[in-house]
Amino acid sequence: MSVQIWENARVATMAPDAAAPYGMIEDGSVAVRGGHIAWVGRRKDMPPELRVGAEAHDAQGGLLTPGLIDCHTHLVYGGDRASEFEERLNGVSYEEIARAGGGIISTVKATRAADEATLLAQSRRRLRALLAEGVTTIEIKSGYGLSAEHEAKCLRVARCLGETEGVSVRKTFLGAHALPPEFAGRADEYVDEVCRMLPQLHAQGLVDAVDAFCETIAFSPAQTRRVFEAARALGLPVKLHAEQLSDSGGAELAASYAALSCDHLEWLGETGARAMARAGSVAVLLPGAFYFLRETRLPPVALLREHGVPIAVSTDCNPGSSPCTSLLLMLNMACTLFRLTPQEAFAGVTRNAARALGLRDRGMLAPGLRADIVQWDATTPNELCYALGLNPRRASILEGQAQ
Ligand code: DI6
Ligand code: FE
Numbered sequence: 001m002s003v004q005i006w007e008n009a010r011v012a013t014m015a016p017d018a019a020a021p022y023g024m025i026e027d028g029s030v031a032v033r034g035g036h037i038a039w040v041g042r043r044k045d046m047p048p049e050l051r052v053g054a055e056a057h058d059a060q061g062g063l064l065t066p067g068l069i070d071c072h073t074h075l076v077y078g079g080d081r082a083s084e085f086e087e088r089l090n091g092v093s094y095e096e097i098a099r100a101g102g103g104i105i106s107t108v109k110a111t112r113a114a115d116e117a118t119l120l121a122q123s124r125r126r127l128r129a130l131l132a133e134g135v136t137t138i139e140i141k142s143g144y145g146l147s148a149e150h151e152a153k154c155l156r157v158a159r160c161l162g163e164t165e166g167v168s169v170r171k172t173f174l175g176a177h178a179l180p181p182e183f184a185g186r187a188d189e190y191v192d193e194v195c196r197m198l199p200q201l202h203a204q205g206l207v208d209a210v211d212a213f214c215e216t217i218a219f220s221p222a223q224t225r226r227v228f229e230a231a232r233a234l235g236l237p238v239k240l241h242a243e244q245l246s247d248s249g250g251a252e253l254a255a256s257y258a259a260l261s262c263d264h265l266e267w268l269g270e271t272g273a274r275a276m277a278r279a280g281s282v283a284v285l286l287p288g289a290f291y292f293l294r295e296t297r298l299p300p301v302a303l304l305r306e307h308g309v310p311i312a313v314s315t316d317c318n319p320g321s322s323p324c325t326s327l328l329l330m331l332n333m334a335c336t337l338f339r340l341t342p343q344e345a346f347a348g349v350t351r352n353a354a355r356a357l358g359l360r361d362r363g364m365l366a367p368g369l370r371a372d373i374v375q376w377d378a379t380t381p382n383e384l385c386y387a388l389g390l391n392p393r394r395a396s397i398l399e400g401q402a403q
Contacts, residue, residue: 001033003055004033005030005031005050006032006059006375007029007057008059009059010061011025011040011064013365014346014347016347016364022343023364025040030371031050034400037368037369037371038050062394063378064373064376065365066365066373067137067362067373067396068353069136069138069353069363070327071312071353072263072316073315074140074144074174074316074319075127075161076119077319079109080323081319084097084103087102104177112145116157120157127161127167128165130317131166133328134396136372137362138170139171139356141172141177141211142154142171142177143177148200148201152206155171155207158171166403170357171208171209173198173209175193175198176223176227177213178218187219188223195226198227199234202234208236209231209237210231211238211239212228214242215246215248218241232257237258237260238254238257239259239261240262241264242265244265247268249271249272250262251273252275255276259276260356262282262284263314265285266290266297268283268299268300268303268304273304283304284312284314285311285312285313286330287313287330287333287337288324288333289316289322292321292322293321310347311340313345314348314353331349332385334385342382342385343382346381371397372399373397374396375394375395376393377393
């Protein structure tokens with residue numbers, strides 16, 4: 001099997017135990033074989049036998065990092081909510097908009113009305129913006145179809161994007177995202193329906209994980225538990241939109257199901273943080289939603305640090321609370337709004353984002369892991385956190401293949 005070598009690079013391995021920040025190796029080299037990393041280290045330490053017959057690439061002193069991982073998105077949806085955004089800025093309240101059929105339900109209507117090809121085209125545009133900034137793995141949730149037919153359609157679009165766009169896609173079923181209009185006043189019956197949908201979608205290979213929106217305006221902890229039981233019956237991992245607008249005890253519940261992650265968490269308390277630490281659940285912070293909704297309650301970063309809960313950062317790309325297709329911008333906002341250090345923020349879109357998806361084969365540059373690598377016109381990852389609007393990506397490599 002032929003070997004490819006990237007050399008003359010500054011390599012941010014993101015290995016957690018490395019002495020240098022970001023696991024940085026100056027004048028480093030990375031050798032790739034069969035889509036995986038065969039070796040990484042200082043150029044002068046590379047075993048000579050790896051060089052025999054290898055194809056060499058000069059990184060010209062640029063930065064190599066693991067491919068970025070956007071671990072929480074609702075990328076597949078129909079329409080947009082730009083006119084609603086404008087109405088709100090002209091003084092119409094969120095409740096008035098919702099009563100007139102707007103808000104999340106307007107996206108459900110637009111998503112149901114869109115055929116698969118249209119949804120694919122609309123979602124691809126957003127995906128490509130993310131890929132242009134170095135995303136190589138993305139999680140995509142359903143949750144705007146809210147029926148077996150339309151949830152399947154959205155998850156097929158997500159799968160198709162993964163097959164055609166040069167990115168690894170993880171598909172999450174979020175049937176318990178909102179109550180569809182035809183179930184108004186019958187939330188428990190809709191949860192029954194979600195529990196019936198799940199095995200059908202899973203049988204079609206459309207589900208890697210199961211999520212729910214546990215919130216006063218969405219589903220209760222008891223309803224969330226039923227969805228988690230259905231996931232457990234199929235051996236599927238769970239994650240949860242928890243403690244975004246209130247402390248409903250969602251994180252603790254999710255942790256009791258060994259959740260991969262709990263996401264948002266602005267209202268997380270001590271008990272929830274302890275439970276997450278014990279369960280090894282990742283805290284996924286979403287600064288785009290915090291910013292766009294003009295929230296004022298910050299996620300308890302000090303508490304997460306104190307309990308050693310791993311922190312990830314993601315776009316939450318969705319039409320209502322975070323119409324965002326820039327993970328680099330989220331790096332900056334995680335630092336400026338949430339006061340993460342650049343090292344924490346960058347681990348949040350690499351190593352810890354992989355963990356939030358239950359993926360152990362990526363998120364760092366280390367032997368045996370997937371060769372998902374981004375080459376940047378930068379010196380260290382803190383430049384990627386610092387700049388607003390600059391995209392210094394030179395190239396992305398997915399499983400050893402230039403994209
Ligand atoms: N949390 C949110 O902020 C969004 N969904 C979720 O679970 C809102 C989605 C929307 O308004 O379309
Ligand atoms: Fe979300």
